[in-house]
Amino acid sequence: MGKYIGIRLGHALVILAIVVVLVFIIARIIPGDAIMAAMAGSVDLHDPSVVERVRHQYGLDQSIPVQFVVWLAAFLRGDWGTSIGTGQKVLDMFVQRLPVTLELFLGANLWAIAIGIPAGILGAVKRNSAADVAVTAGAIIGVSIPAFWEAILLIYLFAVLLPIFPPSGYVPFSENPLLNLRAMVLPTFVLGTHAGGLIARYVRSSLLEVLGQDYVRTARAKGFSEAAVVARHALKPGMIPVVTVFGLFWGGLLAGAFLVEVVFAIPGLGRMSVDAIFQKDYAVMQAMLIVVSLNVLLVNLLVDILYGYLDPRVRVRG
């Protein structure tokens, strides 16, 4: 197990290094001098000495490798630069908005599990029935329809036609828990149905595979009821591969949060990043790309290790 974790960790470090270089390259292909463009309003760019000073201040007069090392060192120190959009420190902006997105995330996970697992079990147990086709179709529809459209439909149904929930906005939980939860129902549901569709498909196919195993047939032969066979013998091993889905939909949830936060006007990381993209706020964009990819990388690493722990066969295959 130790060796397996070591290999996974080594891979993750190599991948992390490539990710960091990639993000740096993406920031470098920006046409023109991004910082110059951003400064155009505040300083006189026709004065060569001013230009020289700004270039020096931001280290643009140094070679690319030096710039990379300087940028990385600063990033590791927690100096993520200053946003040209808000004038705030980028790290502070992330810390401020993280709880909002985290709440969205947790809520979405709850919906996803509550919908995805029972639906997947139903599909597998009642294989090829109308219920199964409905589960398969529902799961595909769940992952196919655009999150922002689902959000708009729900706003129309439950905020415009039947005003049960607010159409948009966000109230911090500490301020008013009830209003906070009411405002979060629709956004978390939208995100949760997408992830839930994915989970349902995995649970179904994984459980189907287990149900075809010899020991399940033995359990049936012993005269256990079908419900007991599924609950006592098939469900637990059938859930193991589902662990991997969490790694899969983690990144998808993040991306979904981008769109959902925009539609519902929720002041989280997604809204902040979309604003940054439109304002060409490269410090925020760069930090966002690193945070998002690091997040996915860590979850995948965790899933790999957990998977190796749950299913010893994986360790041997590496």
Added chain:
Amino acid sequence: MTEVVHPTAVVAVSVASRNPALALLRAVARHRLAAFGLVIIAALIIIAIFAPVLAPYNPFQQDLYRVLAPPSRIHLLGTDNLGRDLLSRLIYGTRVSLFVGIVSSLVSAVIGVFVGLVAGFRGGMVDAIIMRITDAFLCFPPLIFILAMSAVLGPGLQNVMLSFALFGWTIFARLARGQVLQVRELPFIEAARSVGVPATRIMFRHILPNIMAPLLVAITITVGFAILLESGVSFLGLGVQPPTASWGKELRIGFTYLEAAPLFSIAPGVMISLAVISFNFVGDGLRDALDPRLRGANRVPR
């Protein structure tokens, strides 16, 4: 070197027929959901090709006396905020979405398969480097990567497709490599190697045809995925530029007028969803038809 046929070829389809493409089509059509998807995709392609004939109005023709008109016999889906016929705009939007979806997916597949073939066939250090780079790309959620790239490259349809391809190749590289590793050790490859067939010829002539089945599934699903992402990028305002009609863009404008003209938001979303769902249904059907392990159970042929 004559054609090498080996028994484990995955391309074989359950139905005995002289034309494998036709047989595949028949197997997919038997899949209930896939048949539905096929019909919708065929309809969308016809709509895209014959858009000028089918659209009742010029999609760019503004009528400022009739903005946000409700559905009527004159404008079946009503008009948009500039008095343009919504139905005509959606019909023209089909062209954009299908084009982006198919082109992005195919470009990604060509690049990805090539990289994956090389990685899987060469192995060793080349493989390790290529696969770690692929893994690094896959750490970015696709929408976020494409949004960032679109911001860097500037808005516009070509840049959306370019951004997609810059990400999409990784999906195919992984898939192709995994398949190559399975096929590489089979006796017929060994045979080809032992009689001195050059590596590139083995890759493209002998390995590639044997990994076509899962590739076809992936391409189909990726088309839907690309359409979905394009609509998201256009919804956020970085995709097509006005006055071009795109489903995501229409939805964005429609959302502003949700209370006054709900159909303006609902109709474009129906189009996007139908397209994406159909490609996913067909992909699912193809997978079932092509995967020999899943055959049997319910879909016993004849």
